[in-house]
Amino acid sequence: MRADVPGRVRNTSLPKSKPLLPLFESVVNAFQAIEDAGGGRGHSITVTGERERGLDDSRPGPFETFTIADTGVGFTDDNFRSFDTVDSTYKQSRGGKGLGRFLWLRAFERVEVDSHYRFGDHYLRRNFTFIARDEDLQAIPAPSDRTTALTTVRLIGLRQPYRDECPRSIEVIAHRLVGHFLPMFLDPDGPALTLRDGTTAPIDLRSFFREHFQAFATVRPFTVGDQQFTLSGFRLRGTIADHNELIYGATFREVITERLSRFVPNLRSKLIDPDRGSFAYLGFVQSPFLDSMVNNERTDFSIPRDPPYRSDVPAADAAADLLADDISLKAIRDAALAVIAEDLKPYLDEINTSKEAAIVKHIVDDAPQYRVLLKYLPEFIDQIPPGASKAEMEAALHRQIYLRQVILKQEGQRLLAEADTVKNQDHEAFYQRFEKFVSDENELGKTALAQYVIHRRVIIELLEKALSLDTETGRYALEKTVHSLVFPMRATSDEVPFEQQNLWIIDERLTFHSFLASDKPLSTLSALGNTSDSRPDLLILNIVNHALAFSEDKDPVGSLVVVEFKKPDRERYEEDPVTQVYRMIREIREGTMKDKAGRYIRPANSNIPAYCYVICDLTPALEIRIQNMGGRRTPDNLGYYGFNESLNAYYEVISYTKLLADAKKRNRILFEKLNLPLTT
Numbered sequence: 001m002r003a004d005v006p007g008r009v010r011n012t013s014l015p016k017s018k019p020l021l022p023l024f025e026s027v028v029n030a031f032q033a034i035e036d037a038g039g040g041r042g043h044s045i046t047v048t049g050e051r052e053r054g055l056d057d058s059r060p061g062p063f064e065t066f067t068i069a070d071t072g073v074g075f076t077d078d079n080f081r082s083f084d085t086v087d088s089t090y091k092q093s094r095g096g097k098g099l100g101r102f103l104w105l106r107a108f109e110r111v112e113v114d115s116h117y118r119f120g121d122h123y124l125r126r127n128f129t130f131i132a133r134d135e136d137l138q139a140i141p142a143p144s145d146r147t148t149a150l151t152t153v154r155l156i157g158l159r160q161p162y163r164d165e166c167p168r169s170i171e172v173i174a175h176r177l178v179g180h181f182l183p184m185f186l187d188p189d190g191p192a193l194t195l196r197d198g199t200t201a202p203i204d205l206r207s208f209f210r211e212h213f214q215a216f217a218t219v220r221p222f223t224v225g226d227q228q229f230t231l232s233g234f235r236l237r238g239t240i241a242d243h244n245e246l247i248y249g250a251t252f253r254e255v256i257t258e259r260l261s262r263f264v265p266n267l268r269s270k271l272i273d274p275d276r277g278s279f280a281y282l283g284f285v286q287s288p289f290l291d292s293m294v295n296n297e298r299t300d301f302s303i304p305r306d307p308p309y310r311s312d313v314p315a316a317d318a319a320a321d322l323l324a325d326d327i328s329l330k331a332i333r334d335a336a337l338a339v340i341a342e343d344l345k346p347y348l349d350e351i352n353t354s355k356e357a358a359i360v361k362h363i364v365d366d367a368p369q370y371r372v373l374l375k376y377l378p379e380f381i382d383q384i385p386p387g388a389s390k391a392e393m394e395a396a397l398h399r400q401i402y403l404r405q406v407i408l409k410q411e412g413q414r415l416l417a418e419a420d421t422v423k424n425q426d427h428e429a430f431y432q433r434f435e436k437f438v439s440d441e442n443e444l445g446k447t448a449l450a451q452y453v454i455h456r457r458v459i460i461e462l463l464e465k466a467l468s469l470d471t472e473t474g475r476y477a478l479e480k481t482v483h484s485l486v487f488p489m490r491a492t493s494d495e496v497p498f499e500q501q502n503l504w505i506i507d508e509r510l511t512f513h514s515f516l517a518s519d520k521p522l523s524t525l526s527a528l529g530n531t532s533d534s535r536p537d538l539l540i541l542n543i544v545n546h547a548l549a550f551s552e553d554k555d556p557v558g559s560l561v562v563v564e565f566k567k568p569d570r571e572r573y574e575e576d577p578v579t580q581v582y583r584m585i586r587e588i589r590e591g592t593m594k595d596k597a598g599r600y601i602r603p604a605n606s607n608i609p610a611y612c613y614v615i616c617d618l619t620p621a622l623e624i625r626i627q628n629m630g631g632r633r634t635p636d637n638l639g640y641y642g643f644n645e646s647l648n649a650y651y652e653v654i655s656y657t658k659l660l661a662d663a664k665k666r667n668r669i670l671f672e673k674l675n676l677p678l679t680t
Contacts, residue, residue: 005102006132012102019162020173022103023047024180026068026153031184033072033079033151034191043071043191047177049170050198052163060199062163069152071191074117075126075139084137105132109157113139116146123147170197172238178209179236183284185209186232187252220339224331227289231336233343235279242270244281246336248301248329250294252286255301256329263337265385271347281344285336289327304328351386359384362393369451370397376404453670459485459502460663467568467656482615482656483565487518505663506613506654510561559609560588566616568656576625577614578651585610585649612651615659626653634658 014021027045034043050065075083083101104111111130116123123146128139158166167173174195184190185206193205218233244260244267260267260281270278293301307328341348356377363370384396415433466481483489486502503510562581566573575583589608616622618639631640631653638658643650654662 009102009105009132012106014103014106014162016161016165019107019158019166020176022107022155023066023068024177025101025103026066026155027177027181029153030068030070030072030151031181031191033070033074036073037071037149039189039191041189041192044194045070045191046194046196048196048198049173051168060168060197062158062168063166063197064156064158064163066155066158067152068155069150071149072151074149074151075113075115076117076119080126080137080139101130104155105130107159107162108155109159112154112156113151114154115151116144117149117151123149170195170200170203174203174205174208175212175238178205178213179238182209182213182234182236182282183247183249183252183254185213186249186284186286190252218343220343222335222339224335225327227287227327229285229287229289229332229335231339231343232284232286233340234282234284235273235276236282237277237279242280244270246283246285246333246340248285248290248332250286250291250301255290255294255299258333260337260340261385263333264340265383266348266351267344268385269387271344272350273347281340283336283340283343285332301329306330348382352381355381355384355386355388358388359393359397362390363397366390367394367397367454369454370401373397373400376400453667456502456504456667457671459505460660460667463505463663464660467660480565482568483518486563486565487516489518491518492516504666505659506563506615508666510563559611560585561611561613562588563613563615566614569617571619571621573622576622577616578612578626578629578631578653581612581614581651582644582647582649585612585647607648610647610649612649614651614653615656616653618653618655636661 027047030045034045037043046067046069048067048069049063050067051061052064053061073079101111109131112127113130114125114127116125119141123144124141125144125146126139126141128137130137167176177193177195178185190206194202195205196202213234213236216235220231220233222229222231244264246258246260247254248256248258260283267281270280272278290301293303295302305328307326307330359377359381360374363374380396380400384393388396411433415430418430463482463485466485480489486505501511501516503516562584564577564581566577623640626640626642629642631642631651633640636658638655638661640653641651
């Protein structure tokens with residue numbers, strides 16, 4: 001099976017924002033070649049950049065070629081065979097994917113390789129040119145006159161757009177090289193590394209590392225069980241790092257990398273140093289223990305991810321009681337995170353101060369139901385990411401309320417279980433626990449009440465919006481919009497949770513009922529034996545002992561309520577709404593009621609009290625009809641009320657203006673107590 005090299009190069013992704021990635025791949029190969037040669041200080045890597053000659057001498061020209069020279073093992077037969085094999089697995093144990101050389105050709109026109117390597121007691125030379133063509137590489141080795149190994153890889157002809165995106169400053173390239181290979185620079189016995197561009201003084205990258213990275217790093221020891229660890233904390237600036245990481249290494253090599261934001265929300269983004277600018281934090285954990293536990297491929301450690309469960313050791317003492325065989329990655333991580341928190345304490349404290357102000361403002365302005373959590377804020381503020389949105393803060397605060405409810409419920413169950421077994425000498429301690437439980441329960445109870453009050457404010461604001469003229473359409477909302485705010489349409493009280501029943505908008509007393517049907521034909525209600533197709537907007541029944549079997553000598557129905565909504569700004573009525581609800585009352589009374597078991601219930605009389613609410617806008621014509629019925633104006637002149645003696649029915653005609661105004665007045669004191677004033 002032949003490989004399509006041009007096609008593979010074409011399908012290799014290289015963002016223009018990462019023009020140095022092919023160079024990094026070459027340096028990785030050089031490190032690995034030196035490692036295969038035995039490593040040590042006697043080896044070296046030199047990176048040389050060659051610039052394009054331009055007409056403007058006032059600024060350095062762009063780089064067009066990079067040469068990487070190393071004293072590693074070179075292009076031996078095994079290494080060359082791997083290089084000439086597409087998707088080679090030769091370096092899979094080192095994390096290699098066999099794609100680096102295709103990145104070269106993605107960014108450069110060609111690559112020239114010249115390698116002198118040891119073969120027995122003499123040296124051979126293998127040189128070839130690598131371009132995007134579909135044919136086997138011809139690189140037959142020949143005798144070399146060198147007495148030491150040397151391999152040079154020339155990446156020639158940097159293409160656009162990578163040429164324009166590549167930094168022109170050799171110092172910037174040095175910074176990115178060191179940042180990318182940071183763990184390797186921690187090895188004091190690693191090879192010498194030099195960067196040059198032929199026009200300025202060469203840069204010793206190890207000295208550059210000590211001056212720009214190590215000088216600002218912190219080194220902190222910590223212990224897990226009986227094993228000693230060291231955390232080196234680096235502050236990476238510029239574009240060499242865009243997130244905070246924790247690296248677990250062995251023999252100065254990266255083995256496992258984790259995003260710190262997974263465990264510390266405050267480290268979701270770069271940190272701000274007012275003196276030197278923003279930086280990303282990189283923590284590098286080393287230990288002789290990790291060196292001894294790394295697998296052969298250096299891709300993982302032979303230790304468990306999570307600690308073993310030990311029922312004989314209290315959780316608080318588990319970390320201190322660990323043996324070497326018990327140490328897990330989580331135990332190391334937890335200890336390292338504590339060290340990182342200490343290392344970054346000034347920055348994290350500043351973040352928490354800013355978060356605390358934002359959370360307090362959110363609670364005071366928008367979410368007073370969480371006010372009880374303010375005194376617990378230090379306990380969970382680290383779990384909220386910096387710059388959290390209102391939705392994120394709401395979710396975090398709601399979770400804290402839920403967790404405290406769960407803990408409180410568990411404590412209540414324990415108190416009940418222990419109440420009968422408490423000995424005399426333990427009474428005082430038990431009573432203190434009980435007092436704290438009652439105090440905490442009261443606090444959460446206030447929170448639930450606050451949530452309900454906030455719900456009322458939202459409903460009133462939605463009602464006000466629904467009753468406003470739509471400036472785009474020039475129309476008012478449909479009656480079903482207002483209806484649904486009070487109670488969902490085409491549903492009964494058996495189907496709708498209490499929290500969605502907003503009957504208090506009309507009258508607080510309507511909240512307490514036995515059965516409610518919304519926009520349902522009377523003939524469809526199992527609680528009524530009725531054939532009428534009339535559909536009251538709201539039918540409310542107050543039934544005595546509704547859950548029990550009704551006896552014939554006791555009237556199960558105490559009263560009925562009919563609520564009728566009319567479209568805001570409606571002008572004409574074929575049948576005035578008061579007459580309409582009178583008709584529905586007669587139809588309801590003519591039916592035969594059933595209990596839950598389906599048995600017919602005969603009311604003691606057919607003249608049980610009825611209460612009628614008509615919600616509509618008052619037009620001159622409608623007002624005349626109501627006045628002709630003997631309706632009386634309410635004191636605020638926004639509605640009418642009256643009583644029909646023959647029907648034993650009290651009625652109220654409530655304008656939408658009155659409905660909204662009265663709902664605001666009844667709830668205003670509640671909103672003000674929570675510092676939630678209405679907008680109007």
